[in-house]
Amino acid sequence: MSKRNNYFFEIIFLPIVIIIFLVISITTYNIQITKKQLNSQITNKKIEYLENQKKVVYNKVQFINSSIKIENSKIEEKLRLKLKEKIQNAINITKDAYKENKNLPKGLIKKILVKRLSFLNYDKNRGYYFIIDKNNRFLNHPLKEFNQKDMTKFLDKENNNLIDELRHSARQAEIGFVKYYFVKPEDTTKEYLKLTALTYFEPLDIIIGTGEYLDVLANELKNDFITKLKEDLDLTNYIFILELYNIKGGDKYAKMLVNNNRVDLGGEYLDDRITDSKGNFFRKEYLSVLKENGEGFISYWYKKPNNDEHKQKLTYFYLNKEWNWIVASGFYLEDLELHINELKKESDEYLKKLISNSIFWGIIFSF
Numbered sequence: 130m131s132k133r134n135n136y137f138f139e140i141i142f143l144p145i146v147i148i149i150f151l152v153i154s155i156t157t158y159n160i161q162i163t164k165k166q167l168n169s170q171i172t173n174k175k176i177e178y179l180e181n182q183k184k185v186v187y188n189k190v191q192f193i194n195s196s197i198k199i200e201n202s203k204i205e206e207k208l209r210l211k212l213k214e215k216i217q218n219a220i221n222i223t224k225d226a227y228k229e230n231k232n233l234p235k236g237l238i239k240k241i242l243v244k245r246l247s248f249l250n251y252d253k254n255r256g257y258y259f260i261i262d263k264n265n266r267f268l269n270h271p272l273k274e275f276n277q278k279d280m281t282k283f284l285d286k287e288n289n290n291l292i293d294e295l296r297h298s299a300r301q302a303e304i305g306f307v308k309y310y311f312v313k314p315e316d317t318t319k320e321y322l323k324l325t326a327l328t329y330f331e332p333l334d335i336i337i338g339t340g341e342y343l344d345v346l347a348n349e350l351k352n353d354f355i356t357k358l359k360e361d362l363d364l365t366n367y368i369f370i371l372e373l374y375n376i377k378g379g380d381k382y383a384k385m386l387v388n389n390n391r392v393d394l395g396g397e398y399l400d401d402r403i404t405d406s407k408g409n410f411f412r413k414e415y416l417s418v419l420k421e422n423g424e425g426f427i428s429y430w431y432k433k434p435n436n437d438e439h440k441q442k443l444t445y446f447y448l449n450k451e452w453n454w455i456v457a458s459g460f461y462l463e464d465l466e467l468h469i470n471e472l473k474k475e476s477d478e479y480l481k482k483l484i485s486n487s488i489f490w491g492i493i494f495s496f
Contacts (some may be wrong), residue, residue, distance in 0.1 A: 131281065140343065143354055148347060152358055153180045154160055172415045174231065178464075181441070181444075182460045182464075183443070183445065185460070186273075186443075186459055186460060187254045187445050187460040189368055190368070190445055190447045190456050190457065191447070192371075192431070192447075193368060193456050193490070194353070194447060194449055194456060196259070197354070197454070197456075198451065198453060200350050200354060201347070201350075201451050201452070202468075202484045203350075204346050204347055205324060205343070205347065206345060206348060207346065207347055208305060208324050208341055208343070209249060209324070209326070210255065212306070212324065212325070212326035212339060212340065212341060213250065213304055213326055214341055215249075215256070215258075215326065215339050216304055216326040216327065216328055217220045217304070217339070218280075218340065219249070219258055219328070219337050220247060220303075220304075220328055220330075220337070222242075222246065222249070223242055223330050223333075223337060225466070226238065226241055226245055227241045227242075227330075227332055227333065231332075232304075234252070236334055238333060239262070239268060239335065240329050242260065242333075243260060243268050243269045244473045246258040246260070246269070246337070252341075254271075255314075255341075255436070256339060256340075256341060257270075257271050257314075257339065258337060258339045258343075259284055259337075259338050260332070260335050260336070260337055261280070261292070261295065261335065261336040261338070262335055262482045263280045263334045263335070263386045265279055265280050265292045266278060266280065267280065268493065270336070270352055271314045271353060272312070272314055281290050285309045285310035285311060285320055287309075287310055289309050289310070291309055291311075291326070294307045294309055295325070295327060295336055295338065296329075296336065298327060299327050299328060299329040299336050299338075301331055301386040303326050303328055304326055304327070305326070305328070305417075306324060306325065306326055306327075307324075307325050308322060308323065308324050308325075308343075309322075309323060309325070310322055310323065311323050313342060321342045321343075321344055322342065322343045322344065323340045323341065323342050323343065323387065324340055324341060324343055325338045325339065325340030325398060326339060327339075333468065336362075345450070346449070351452060355370070355386050355387050358370070358389075359387050359389070359395075365456065366457050367389055367390055367458060367459075368387070368389075368456065368457070369385070369386065369387060369388035369389075369390065369391075369457055369458070370385075370387050370388075370454050370456050370457075371383040371385055371386065371399065371454065371455040371457075372384045372386050372453065372454055373448070373453050373455050376416055376419060376420050377416070377420075378401035378412065378413055378416050379400075379401060380398075380400050381398040381399070381400070382399060382400070382401055382412075382416070383398070383455065384396065384398050384399070384401045385397050385398075385399060388453070390432075390433070390434050391408045399412065400412075401413045401416060405429045405430040405431060405439070406430045406431075407429075408437040409429055411427060411429035413429050415444075415446045415455075415457075418446065419446055419447075421447045423447070423450075424445070424446060424447045424448065425445070425446060426443055426444065426445050426446075427443075427444055428441060428442070428443050428444075428462075429441075429442060429444070430442065431459075433461060433463075440461045440462070440463045441461065441463065442459050442460065442461050442462065443459055443460060443462060444457050444458065444459030445457060445458060445459065
């Protein structure tokens with residue numbers, strides 16, 4: 130009887146036990162392999178996603194910087210064309226005034242010319258004409274302290290001798306150009322870079338000039354640039370720009386010029402003591418990176434567009450020294466989690482199917 134039972138066990142139950150063991154072993158192995166593959170996929174997906182997104186935001190920021198360089202390169206070119214036209218008008222008026230009054234004393238002709246040119250102020254009186262005589266004196270200037278003043282030894286903040294620069298340029302061509310630093314009529318406390326067009330009129334031995342401050346035209350270009358960015362409502366092209374006042378930080382270290390994600394911040398001054406929702410001084414962090422490297426990626430928590438949720442974000446910051454702007458663009462890591470969750474969901478479905486198939490075939494082969 131015992132032999133019959135052993136025989137029955139070996140013939141009937143042992144194969145079933147072996148099959149079940151094999152099914153469990155193979156299934157377990159496949160589950161482990163699948164999990165390893167999933168972990169590998171997740172790791173690769175993280176690397177791939179981060180690298181791709183970093184390239185995207187980097188390219189967005191560098192596109193803005195390239196556009197700034199192009200616009201900046203046009204500033205002097207546009208200004209030269211404008212000033213050339215203005216000084217040509219002055220040349221024509223000077224020639225006419227001299228021709229009409231050449232029988233008068235030269236001193237009187239100069240006074241007539243001063244009066245005529247004074248009527249030609251432009252750009253809301255910001256643009257004006259000046260005359261320098263053979264004694265290096267301004268015969269007319271909107272700032273009274275410079276009228277009739279001997280400018281022979283006048284140096285700008287870069288130690289350039291103004292008269293030497295003007296006379297050298299005026300004798301090189303009918304219309305010459307020179308850059309130097311000079312005060313503005315509305316701000317005599319600081320010197321600004323100025324481009325001046327000038328000409329030498331030999332019959333009266335005078336230099337006639339007119340100029341414009343480069344920051345004025347630059348500010349006009351900046352305003353146009355920001356206006357165009359504000360009109361772009363596509364959040365996939367998300368860029369924000371700060372005008373930097375103090376790279377060391379502090380209260381009002383910068384002003385938000387444009388941020389399509391946070392329109393409410395437009396025009397507001399920023400304080401580096403503000404933290405993100407996790408208590409990180411992220412503004413201090415990116416200022417430190419910009420000060421040291423001029424660019425870099427910073428991770429922090431920030432509000433997502435169209436909702437009040439704060440999510441982890443990785444942002445690329447770049448310091449544009451031409452306009453003293455901080456240009457930045459970033460992406461939310463939550464978007465990566467969505468991709469990873471999809472992978473996990475697909476893996477879970479595969480494992481469920483694998484286990485179901487293993488149980489099914491295990492039962493089939495058992496019988």
